[in-house]
Amino acid sequence: MFVRGFNALGERKVKYWRRLSKFEYLAPQSIQEVCSLLERENGNAKVMAGGTVLLARWKERLGITPYLIGLKKVSNLDYITFDEVVGLKIGALATHRIISNSPLIRKRFEILAVVCGGLGSPQIRNMGTIGGNLCCRFPSAETIPPLIALGAEVKIVKSDGERTIPVEGLSKEPLMTELLTEVRVPLPSSRSGGAYLKYTIREAIDYPTVNVGVVLTLDSQKCKDIKIVIGAAGPFPFRAKKAESIVKANFLNEKVISDASQAAWEEASPLSDMYFSADYKKELIKVLTKRAIKQAWNKAEKT
Amino acid sequence: MKQIVELKVNGEVYILEIDHHRTLLEVLRENLGLTGAKDGCGKGDCGHCTVLIDGEPVYSCLTLALEEHGKDILTIEGLAEGEKLHPIQQAFVDYGAIQCGVCTPGMILSAKSLLDKKPYPTEDEIKEAISGNLCRCTGYVKIIEAIKEAARMRGG
Numbered sequence: 471m472f473v474r475g476f477n478a479l480g481e482r483k484v485k486y487w488r489r490l491s492k493f494e495y496l497a498p499q500s501i502q503e504v505c506s507l508l509e510r511e512n513g514n515a516k517v518m519a520g521g522t523v524l525l526a527r528w529k530e531r532l533g534i535t536p537y538l539i540g541l542k543k544v545s546n547l548d549y550i551t552f553d554e555v556v557g558l559k560i561g562a563l564a565t566h567r568i569i570s571n572s573p574l575i576r577k578r579f580e581i582l583a584v585v586c587g588g589l590g591s592p593q594i595r596n597m598g599t600i601g602g603n604l605c606c607r608f609p610s611a612e613t614i615p616p617l618i619a620l621g622a623e624v625k626i627v628k629s630d631g632e633r634t635i636p637v638e639g640l641s642k643e644p645l646m647t648e649l650l651t652e653v654r655v656p657l658p659s660s661r662s663g664g665a666y667l668k669y670t671i672r673e674a675i676d677y678p679t680v681n682v683g684v685v686l687t688l689d690s691q692k693c694k695d696i697k698i699v700i701g702a703a704g705p706f707p708f709r710a711k712k713a714e715s716i717v718k719a720n721f722l723n724e725k726v727i728s729d730a731s732q733a734a735w736e737e738a739s740p741l742s743d744m745y746f747s748a749d750y751k752k753e754l755i756k757v758l759t760k761r762a763i764k765q766a767w768n769k770a771e772k773t
Numbered sequence: 774m775k776q777i778v779e780l781k782v783n784g785e786v787y788i789l790e791i792d793h794h795r796t797l798l799e800v801l802r803e804n805l806g807l808t809g810a811k812d813g814c815g816k817g818d819c820g821h822c823t824v825l826i827d828g829e830p831v832y833s834c835l836t837l838a839l840e841e842h843g844k845d846i847l848t849i850e851g852l853a854e855g856e857k858l859h860p861i862q863q864a865f866v867d868y869g870a871i872q873c874g875v876c877t878p879g880m881i882l883s884a885k886s887l888l889d890k891k892p893y894p895t896e897d898e899i900k901e902a903i904s905g906n907l908c909r910c911t912g913y914v915k916i917i918e919a920i921k922e923a924a925r926m927r928g929g
Contacts, residue, residue: 473815486816487815488815489794489799490795491794492774492792492793492794494793495794521835521837521840522832525835525837526816526817526835529815538793540837540840542840567829590905591820591906592830592886592905593817593830593831593832593883593905594817594905596829597831597832597835597836674901674904674905675905
């Protein structure tokens with residue numbers, strides 16, 4: 471039986487079924503096994519972490535493959551480790567709940583704990599993983615703006631090797647026969663602060679209409695570095711580089727922040743959807759960028 | 774493709790032969806006759822399919838049954854002891870927190886998970902705990918009051 475309803479992107483009258491269509495589930499126990507399965511099947515198999523996105527999509531009959539590779543039996547992919555040299559390493563299968571509950575992440579990478587503690591709903595946070603969020607290809611994926619703003623990288627593995635790319639580069643990666651296994655976040659500079667703001671129609675469950683992540687580093691009263699990342703306003707979250715250049719190397723004041731948010735307004739090209747026009751979303755982005763820069767600045771000043 | 778799976782639900786172990794593509798929600802309702810969990814939206818947007826796995830609320834409509842082999846699954850049917858309702862169930866009844874009842878199993882289980890971890894929750898913590906469960910009838914006020922009462926009854 472199928473349903474006509476709305477999907478995650480607010481598209482109306484999307485057809486989806488209550489039941490999944492048939493597939494064969496494979497349960498590899500190591501990363502190597504996952505990679506060789508992906509390569510052997512070469513597009514006929516997809517991996518699933520938490521399943522919150524993939525199974526919903528497969529109920530719409532989008533992107534189905536005959537084989538589904540479950541990652542739950544792969545041991546040791548949900549770790550959180552930290553050292554003062556390399557920084558933070560998070561296994562791709564760490565759930566949002568594990569990440570937001572981590573005392574270490576709350577203390578040293580607060581913006582990540584805020585995002586992972588606030589997205590979706592308690593159930594989604596229990597099931598969903600950071601790796602899944604990075605790979606789901608939703609423009610509004612919430613872990614991506616803060617991770618780009620923190621300068622994070624991801625480790626991608628195939629049978630014959632691995633590579634590390636910045637999170638920003640993920641949009642260009644098909645990842646068809648490779649597995650994202652780890653997220654690496656460098657140590658934040660001293661005197662840096664982060665902020666993540668989003669607009670959702672309701673307070674929980676909804677995907678953000680727009681979202682903004684900012685990480686700002688101070689050098690006495692000047693902004694030494696800033697990254698402003700805007701999500702849900704393009705196919706992948708992007709850095710508002712013009713806005714960044716207005717703030718960087720300047721003293722922070724109302725005018726600078728206001729000009730930066732205006733630049734973000736110019737750089738963003740969101741799409742109109744069922745609920746909001748593109749123009750309204752741009753206004754939201756401007757306001758959220760302004761607030762996020764101020765919040766990040768406040769946080770940085772307190773360090 | 775079928776697989777033999779051992780599911781531990783409400784303390785009992787069931788050995789089932791199920792297709793790979795069956796969700797936990799389908800198996801609970803259709804194979805085990807536990808129809809407390811409901812198929813509201815089928816895609817993780819309403820919470821009516823909520824069950825507890827190892828004490829944590831999840832959307833069973835987006836969970837594959839065969840992945841939960843060996844886990845501890847609690848459904849609403851596992852709360853009452855014979856005729857005696859669980860304190861949270863009793864509070865929902867006493868406080869008028871149930872109208873059509875569709876959201877109720879999921880709401881109670883989300884509340885149980887909260888109270889098991891935080892016996893003295895604030896109102897904000899209660900709201901956050903049920904933020905993944907939608908109710909179309911009550912407007913949530915009675916539900917929140919019932920959960921507060923359940924916390925009080927447990928000595929919170």
